[in-house]
Amino acid sequence: MIKIENLTKKFGSHVSLDSVNCEFNKNESIALMGANGAGKTTLIRSILGYYHADAGSVSINGLDPIKQRVEVLKEISFVPQLPPPIKLNIEELIHYISVSAEVDEDKIMHYANEMKLDLAANMKKSFFKLSGGMKQKLLIAISIAKRSDIIIYDEPTANLDPKARDDFYRLLKQNEDEKVLLFVTHRLEEVKDLVNRQIYMDLGKVVSDEKF
Numbered sequence: 523m524i525k526i527e528n529l530t531k532k533f534g535s536h537v538s539l540d541s542v543n544c545e546f547n548k549n550e551s552i553a554l555m556g557a558n559g560a561g562k563t564t565l566i567r568s569i570l571g572y573y574h575a576d577a578g579s580v581s582i583n584g585l586d587p588i589k590q591r592v593e594v595l596k597e598i599s600f601v602p603q604l605p606p607p608i609k610l611n612i613e614e615l616i617h618y619i620s621v622s623a624e625v626d627e628d629k630i631m632h633y634a635n636e637m638k639l640d641l642a643a644n645m646k647k648s649f650f651k652l653s654g655g656m657k658q659k660l661l662i663a664i665s666i667a668k669r670s671d672i673i674i675y676d677e678p679t680a681n682l683d684p685k686a687r688d689d690f691y692r693l694l695k696q697n698e699d700e701k702v703l704l705f706v707t708h709r710l711e712e713v714k715d716l717v718n719r720q721i722y723m724d725l726g727k728v729v730s731d732e733k734f
């Protein structure tokens with residue numbers, strides 16, 4: 523599904539990705555780990571087509587994430603490390619997503635409810651006025667409701683309380699079949715039961731890649 527070949531990305535003279543090779547396939551749940559600055563977010567952003575590579579290539583189901591970005595993003599659900607500063611209120615945001623990404627509004631409501639997020643009481647509130655944890659819960663609900671083949675999370679639980687983390691992992695466990703689930707995480711113990719592959723990066727390289 524995701525094929526990364528000899529991918530190099532530099533920012534000025536700094537090499538953030540140094541000739542990375544890896545493939546992610548259906549039914550893989552991957553914990554992507556490594557020290558701060560190792561290149562994890564750069565790798566994810568390259569998969570999402572944010573960056574032009576200095577060398578090498580990324581292919582998502584045979585598509586180029588830069589040249590065919592709209593098609594590629596249809597196949598991916600992504601929750602970033604920091605929620606984007608969206609000014610729409612919740613009602614408008616859910617409606618916008620249902621139309622633009624063809625996500626069923628009822629499913630978003632369903633998964634928000636599973637994440638114990640009281641949407642009904644907050645429908646007229648701007649997204650950016652929600653608490654950090656509430657924003658993350660809504661983005662998680664949308665990511666699962668979207669039913670993509672590829673789900674990517676960049677440290678999604680930083681703002682979640684322990685109960686919400688349990689709800690999140692339970693939902694993922696129920697929804698991981700036939701997908702690629704890629705997690706950037708610093709907390710392996712939390713995702714151990716969920717993942718079947720662990721990748722460590724350091725200084726822009728994949729230094730260990732274990733499947734089990």
Ligand SMILES: Nc1ncnc2c1ncn2[C@@H]1O[C@H](COP(=O)(O)OP(=O)(O)OP(=O)(O)O)[C@@H](O)[C@H]1O
Nearest residue numbers: 533536537538556557558559560561562563564565
């Ligand atoms: N837009 C950018 N401009 C300049 N340098 C960048 C940019 N994005 C990332 N870098 C640099 O690339 C390196 C890798 O950063 P990246 O965000 O990919 O690390 P990370 O492994 O996700 O780290 P963390 O665990 O702290 O989130 C860092 O040295 C960072 O400063």
